[in-house]
Amino acid sequence: MKAIPTSSSVEDYVKVIYAYTEWQDKPINSSQLATRLGVANSSVSEMVRKLKDLGLVNHQPYSSIELTEQGLTLALSMVRRHRLLETYLAQELGYRWDEVHDEAELLEHAVSDTFIERLSAKLGNPSRDPHGDPIPGPDGQIDLPVAHRLVELDPGHRGEITRISDENPELLRYLDEERIELDAAIEVLGRKPFGGSLVIRLGDSEHSRELDLSDEIGAALWVRDTVTHKDCTVPTR
Structure with missing residues (x-):
């Protein structure tokens, strides 16, 4: 599969789209995405067009936004980074579970894939983060409890x-x-x-x-x- 040029904004968008639908079947729309990201609707519209051009989402005007196979792969990669970092912050550095999210948001774009895999091994390859959200495997498999x-x-x-x-x-x-x-x-x-x-x-x-x-x-x-x-x-x- 051809590598897709990404940025921290692109990675944040696909991760939020995935997270919204992880525990429910209802897809996200532009207004909900804007609320979750704390940005204007116009900014979301522009970015969604970019994501569609990159082949990361399917979207028609006034309809919901859904990840493509490539978009889901990227989203799960970012979710893995985020949740492993949250786990490390809580277990090894003494962060409270209400503090880890914002800190992981800052770190997840800066570290390499090698760092993430070594971090996972250091933690014993955990299956969930401090809030119980499942951590995807390096192969993109995620195990959601019923x-x-x-x-x-x-x-x-x-x-x-x-x-x-x-x-x-x-x-x-x-x-x-x-x-x-x-x-x-x-x-x-x-x-x-x-x-x-x-x-x-x-x-x-x-x-x-x-x-x-x-x-x-x-x-x-x-x-x-x-x-x-x-x-x-x-x-x-």
Whole structure:
């Protein structure tokens, strides 16, 4: 496959397009992309045209934006870089999980492929980052756990927290204070009356505790209740 000339902006765009669709089937549109990147709609329109010319996205006016095979390959490469750097910052340098995203954003464009592969080996080739997001392999394969947002689950549903969205650093700090973390056992007990908060039991039966959570928190927590996984394999270059 012919190498595509890229820039940090191109890499950021394809990574954000991928991240938006990783945990849902709904494609992203230009307005949503502009919001996620914090740029004007006109800037997005210009960049999407460039991405289309490079063969990285499929897009028609007023329609959603979807990655091509080449675009997905590049996106997964950048996601691998980002999540390995987040893991290194958290595990080796003592960064909190609400701090690693912005730092990894700065570093991911500056390091080489050789550095990333040596970093992965140093970390023991981790399969997920500090927030539970899966780390793609060097061959472009990514293993997504079958999981659902906590807020969408019915009373009585049990599982374990497998992913925590990193979109809101303040929410991550709150979860840290409340000791809500990855792999914790969780059970949905119900809701408070009149559209109130979501009531859950956290922890195993011996050390469990009940908590009231807002819908915003419930939407940020992803719960796995099976060991079934979905593989997404991207052809190598």
